[in-house]
Amino acid sequence: MAIKIRAKNVEVSYGDKKAIKDISLNIKKNTITALIGPSGCGKSTFLRCLNRMNDVIENCSIKGSVLLDEQDIYGPDIDPVELRARVGMVFQKANPFPKSIFDNIAYGPRIHGLASSDNELKDIVHNSLEKAGLIDEVKDRLNDQATGLSGGQQQRICIARAIAVSPEVILMDEPCSALDPIATAKIEELMNEISETYTIIIVTHSMQQAARVSKKTAFFHLGDLIEYNDTDKIFTQPDNEKTQDYITGRFG
Amino acid sequence: MIRKSIQSRRARETRLKIYGITSICFALIMLATLLISIGLNGYSALQQAYFKVDISVNMDKLVDDSGTINKNKMNLFNWDGLVKSALREFFPEVKERNEKKELFAIISANAGYDLKEIVKKKALGSGSHTLSVWLHLSDDADQYLKGRLSIDIPEEDRRINNKQIAWVNSLVERDIAKLKFNKTFFTSADSREPESAGILGSVVGSALTLFVTVMFALPLAVMASIYLEYFAKPGRITDFIEVNINNLAAVPSIVFGLLGLSVFLSTFGLPRSAPLVGGLVLGLMTLPTIIIASRASIRSIPPSIREAALGLGASKMQAAMHHVLPLAAPGILTGTIIGMAQALGETAPLLMIGMVAFIIDIPTTFTSSATAMPVQIYMWSDSAERAFYERSSLAILFLVAFLISMNLLAVVLRKKFEKKW
Known part of the structure; x- marks a missing residue:
């Protein structure tokens, strides 16, 4: 299968402190890749490198290269704004805008000029909500405040909002960490459904979740990539001892 | 043992509560005394x-x-x-x-x-x-x-x-x-004769001045705070700017008057005694206050909102304008109104740019000669005639009423713009 993202010798440091060291990783197109590892191992930092969200953080410096469709996203002719339209992101804490559900979904298409008419915009919003499996729950109250929804619904609004820009890649930074099992199950189901059209990279603390949803898993420890392989392989016969220790719960 | 310590703790709590209530009462009594004494002096000027x-x-x-x-x-x-x-x-x-x-x-x-x-x-x-x-x-x-x-x-x-x-x-x-x-008091401008003197001239002067102040200071302050919060690269220059903004807030107001005199009047040749110049000077004076309040307000918006916008591909400017600024608006507004109230009561810088002049016409434009309410009060309290004494007291009440209505407006606007989470 084709490679969507090729990270080569990526190194990120915050000031003097190195967060991740020399990571090389190839991510396949239209699959779900999970990044696991104990807290502070650099998996979120790595994730944020993939759509240059680290640019926002002060004194953060990045070495190495990240190729999206063989094009370096840190190259001089890449606009981070355009990149983030191609590589969407869902955050750990659901962060809908304090606006109506409709406006939340429509914001991305609006700023990127994806809809030429009101009807087209409505269609985009409708389709995004449908893909996110939310349409039946919210179709009658699109003008309600998105912040009034439940936590799980809010997170799915955020996923729908990311989908509305039609990205190629969706980054998810522990999207279920604040949700109950039922909401988590819904989001996992949703991820499975959309993984045919989107490349998804998910950071998670839950090994069960990684095992359930992902095809490939990467294990990070103290800023190093310890092991990267098929999920089945990682969870049944890992090559590395540390991986073995982590997934069996001996540390982490 | 524990029971004993609980007793002394309770006693301490009660004492603290009493101190608090006493100080609040003291402040209220002082305020009431002030207003009542001014009111008693000033009410007769209504006739x-x-x-x-x-x-x-x-x-x-x-x-x-x-x-x-x-x-x-x-x-x-x-x-x-x-x-x-x-x-x-x-x-x-x-x-x-x-x-x-x-x-x-x-x-x-x-x-x-x-x-x-x-x-x-x-x-x-x-x-x-x-x-x-x-x-x-x-x-x-x-x-x-x-x-x-x-x-x-x-x-x-x-x-x-x-x-x-x-x-x-x-x-x-x-x-x-x-x-x-005493209809004259509310419909005419200053006069040498107390019976013909009114407050309208200075009210209009103050209103014109404050209009210039807010139009000048608010956009500048908002732009400056967005720049400092989101765009400025941390470093020596940014630190230097920040320190100086805080310093500016502490500069005595008369210094801003001197600045206005030398820059706006001497260098740019703007007209003397004009609300335009008064507004610019007061705008410079309130700028740091509004910047500090705006930055605090912008900083209080959860970064997740901004990240969400950036993650969707909004530019820094779009994230700030579409999401952060609307949410920060109530705080910015409060800061602005506090700054305006400060500017409304300010006399010293206006003296330096000639707004202390005796003006018998109600100003009609931003460049016509005008005076402001606190300056008018200052001039009347300086006059020999007894009748000016009651008039300055009434004018003070008027100024206070002006301030209270400004604060009410701030509260109303805040309530209107405040978003629920």
Whole structure:
């Protein structure tokens, strides 16, 4: 299968402190890749490198290269704004805008000029909500405040909002960490459904979740990539001892 | 052991509560005392002594051949004489020159001018008309009727002598003179004569000045705070800017007046005493206050909102304008109103740029000569006439009312814009 993202010798440091060291990783197109590892191992930092969200953080410096469709996203002719339209992101804490559900979904298409008419915009919003499996729950109250929804619904609004820009890649930074099992199950189901059209990279603390949803898993420890392989392989016969220790719960 | 410590802790809590309540009560009593004493001094300025005269005017003498009122003829006409002769009809016994002078001192020196304005406003047709008009008594007669002029002191030390008192009393007895609502105070600008002096000129001056201030300071402050929060690269230059903004907030206001004098008046040659310059100076003065409040407000918006926008591919500017600024608006607004209230009460910088001038016209443009409310109060409190004393007290009440309504507006706007999470 084709490679969507090729990270080569990526190194990120915050000031003097190195967060991740020399990571090389190839991510396949239209699959779900999970990044696991104990807290502070650099998996979120790595994730944020993939759509240059680290640019926002002060004194953060990045070495190495990240190729999206063989094009370096840190190259001089890449606009981070355009990149983030191609590589969407869902955050750990659901962060809908304090606006109506409709406006939340429509914001991305609006700023990127994806809809030429009101009807087209409505269609985009409708389709995004449908893909996110939310349409039946919210179709009658699109003008309600998105912040009034439940936590799980809010997170799915955020996923729908990311989908509305039609990205190629969706980054998810522990999207279920604040949700109950039922909401988590819904989001996992949703991820499975959309993984045919989107490349998804998910950071998670839950090994069960990684095992359930992902095809490939990467294990990070103290800023190093310890092991990267098929999920089945990682969870049944890992090559590395540390991986073995982590997934069996001996540390982490 | 524990029970004992709980007891002493409770006692300490009660004591602290009592301290708190005492200090709040003290502050409230002080405020009430202040307002009541100003109110007691100022309420009488709501009334003004008027006298009624019947006057006949022949309009034919005052119009052009075409029948419109001729300004020149109006100005040349002896209105004073008309009023004075009408007054003398009440007191036929006054013949002597000195006595006449004393008699005319009980009516306003501006009575003739006021009569002219009344006639102008009435737009009478041609021919002779008899008008019954109420004109101001002099400030001394006014103060005497309000009981604010003590008559126990020897006659030669008094501003009003026994004869004048008798005339005023006789006018009152004949129902020709009385205290009426002081409309002049709310409809005219400053005057040398207390009875003709009003506050409208300075209110309009203050309003024009504050308009310039907010138009100048608010956009600058918002842009500066967004830049400092989201765009400025941390480093020496940014630190230097930040330190200096905080320093600016502590600079005495008169220094801003000097700055205005040397930069706006001398270098740019802007007009003196103008609300435009006053607004710019006060804008510079309130700029740091608004910047500090805006930055605090922007910082209080959860970064997740901004990240969400950036993650969707919004530019930094779009994230700030579409999401952060609307959410920070209530806080920015509060900061602005605090800054405006500070600017409204400021006198010193306005003195430096000439807004302390004696101005009898109500300003109409941003460049016409004007004064501001605190400066007006300052000038009146400096005047010798007793009648200005009550007027400055009333003006202070007016200023306080202005401030309270500004704060109310802030609360209303806040409530309206505040988003629920």
